[in-house]
Amino acid sequence: MxxxxxxxxxxxxxxxxxxxxxxxxxxxxxxxxxxxxxxxxxxxxxxxxxxxNQGIFPKRTNGDEERYPNRIGNYSKGLPHNALGEVEPAAYNALLRAIDTGRFEDFEAIPLGGLVRLFNPMGGLTYDLVGPDAAALSYEPPPALASPEAAAQMAELYWMALCRDIPFTDYPTDPTIAAAIEDLSRYSGYRGPKPITPQNIFRIDYPGVLDGPMVSQFLLQPWQYDGIPIEPRMQVPLPVTTGDGIDFMSSYDEWLAAQRGFPPGTFPGTPQMDPVLRYIHNLRGLGQYAGVDVIFSPYIRAALILLSYGPPFRPPLSERNPYVSASTKQEGFASFGAGHLFTLIGSLTRASHAGFYGKWFVNRYLRPDAFSGRVHNRRRGAADYPIHPELLNSPVLDRIYVHNEQINERRGLNGGRGSYLLPVMMPIGSPPDPAYPGGHGWGAGTRVSLLKAWFREDFVIPNPVKPNRDGTALEPYVPGVDGPPLTVGGELNKLAHNVSAGRDAYGVHYRADNRAGNRLGEDYFIRFLREERATYAESVFQGFVFTRFDGTRVEL
Incomplete structure (x- = not known):
């Protein structure tokens, strides 16, 4: 022993x-x-x-929990709330008590306001025998409620909601996109690419993400699963602005019921689905994909597509792979082959322990639907919340009021009047766990890092495509005419952005959640793979290399 x-x-x-x-x-x-x-x-x-021996990495918060006794800057969904959507103090204190003790029975003692249950707060307390401990990774705190950055990222979500049904092909000429660019350009806390253009709006400045179509080739190109051909058209909700579609949380009564976790007698709505299957061609399609995917499925798809590229049996593997040479007398499978790759894709789910530790035990950051309730109550004079004036004075709020008025008339809610709430695609408003860091963000950070290490990042994507205006078909993407050539590394970064920012389009995350989640996923992957490398028997293996989202190279 x-x-x-x-x-x-x-x-x-x-x-x-x-x-x-x-x-x-x-x-x-x-x-x-x-x-x-x-x-x-x-x-x-x-x-x-x-x-x-890595030591302890203390976590910093944004200070809102101590700053506001009514907890208006923190996550409290599913607990009892007053008419303003502020959590009952005793209920929040019970949450803090459970956070402090980590005992199952103390989490069970937290009073709930409705039927929605808290999403796995104890997941962050799980110990791992592989990779870093859940509490061992560090990241910056999220923007404070009253900060310019919080105002900017909330404004971006309002604009994304207004732009959900605009085809990506129309961005250069659409007047709503032009208005969004003009408004977001004046925010001092905006963290997206600058200057904002129709090509880079709602994107992130990772290498390759600003090139070509908004949507990654790994979400557009067909692939095979167990020999069964699959084309990635999907069913999405009907558009709001040009059809009979709806969003949710446009009515204050529905919003308050959601914050309370839908007490008995209140029910979430049901999306109205378009019967036509479409490729992802707008934010609504991107949001729907990120709302229904399994957290590891986009990367299994990407791996299958990548393994299909290149000459028979020789996909564009990293030159560090010990079996990459055609002269090698051995073939990889359980080590450095498809079996190994897919095992790692599944194993990296362990990063969720670190993510849930950050969500529940450090930040407890409020979701966008809750933030919009603070904006709504401030605009209608019901509460004097410290919302930054750059948001309070933004023309996006008047546009949102009219947009919600249209939805409420269609749904028979709120007497047909509008609101300043964020209209979201998720029927319950947001998942019943804190926002920061983003789960799809760290899921993307881990697996995209793996795929960039496993395959050649500089390999040019063959036969690239783009969706047509209504998403019913794909068209060729012509490098040099439509934009630069698309590489594996760039399109994997774009996949990480699509899956992460798709949650923003869905209405349940912010830009800062994505960045923090992506960074957490990268850091976890690096420590995980450095540890695993010692287990490999191939003496010729020199370690993988990949490019981080910030453009720096890492050798494992």
Whole structure:
């Protein structure tokens, strides 16, 4: 048995499990098994010691929980709330008590206001035997409620809601897009690409993301699953502005019911679906995809597409892969082959432990629908919330009022009057867990980093495509005419952006959530793969290399 004695900041390993036997084993198979037993123990022991020696990374918050006794800057969805949508103090204190103790029964003692249950707060307390601990990663705190950045990212979500049904092909000429560019350009806290243009609005400045179509080739190109051809058209809700579609949370009564977790007698609405299957061609389609995907499925799809590229049996693998050479007499599968790749895609789900630790045990950041309720009550004079004037004075709020008026008339809500609430695509308003960091963000950060390490980032995507105006067909994307050539690295970065920002288009996350989630995912992947590398038997393997979202190269 191995004992680790941790005293005075030092680590002393007392090893009693790896002592040699009194007699030499009788045969080579037994000797080999003994050697592996000892080496396996040493690898696990050293990995744990390496993680321990990383030290403690204290987490900083934005200070809103201490700043506002009524908790208006923090997540409280599903708990009892007053008529302003402010959480009942005793209920929030019960949440803090459970956060402090980490006991299952204390989480069970938190009073709920309705039928919606809290989403896995104890997931952040899970311990892992592979990769970094849930509490071991650091990141910047989210923007404070009253900050210019919070105002800017909330304004961006309002504009995304107004632009959901505009085809991406129309962005250069659409007047609503032009109005969004003019308004967002004046925000001092705007963190998107600048100057804002029809090509880069609602995007992020990772390498390759600003090139070509808004949507990644890995969400547009067909692929095969178990030999079954699949074309990525999907069913999306009907448009609001040009059809009979609806959004949710446009009425204050519905919004308040959502904050309370839908008490008995109140019910979330149901989206009205377009019967025509379409490729992702606007924000509504992008939001719908990010609203219904399984958190690892986009990367399985991307991997299958990437494995189909190139000459037979020779996809564009990283040159660091020990089996990449055609002259190699071995083929990878359980190590450095498809089996290994898909195992890693699944294994990286462990990053959710770190993400949920940040959500519940550090930040407790309010969701966009809750933020919009603060804006609504401030604009109608019901509360004096510290919303930054750049948002309060924005023309987007008057446009949102009219947009919600149209929805409420269609749905028979709020006497047909409008509101300053954020109209969202999710029927319950937002998931019942805090916003920061974003789950789809860290899911993208881990797996896109893996795929960039596994495949050649500079490989040019063959036969690129773009959706037509209404999303009913694909057209060729012509490099040099429609834009620059599209590479694997750039389109994987774009996939990370699409899946992350798709949650913004859905109405449930902010830009800052995406950046923090992407960064968390990258950091987790680096520590995970550095630890795993020691387990590989291929002596020629020199470690993977990939490019981070900020453009820096990392060698593992």
């Amino acid at each position: 191995a004992l680790a004695t941790l005293t005075a900041g030092t680590t002393t390993l007392v090893n009693t499990a790896c002592e040699p036997p009194d007699e030499e084993p009788a045969n080579s198979e037994t000797r080999r098994a003994l050697a592996r037993r000892i080496r396996s123990y040493q690898l696990r022991q050293q990995a744990a010691l390496n993680e321990y």
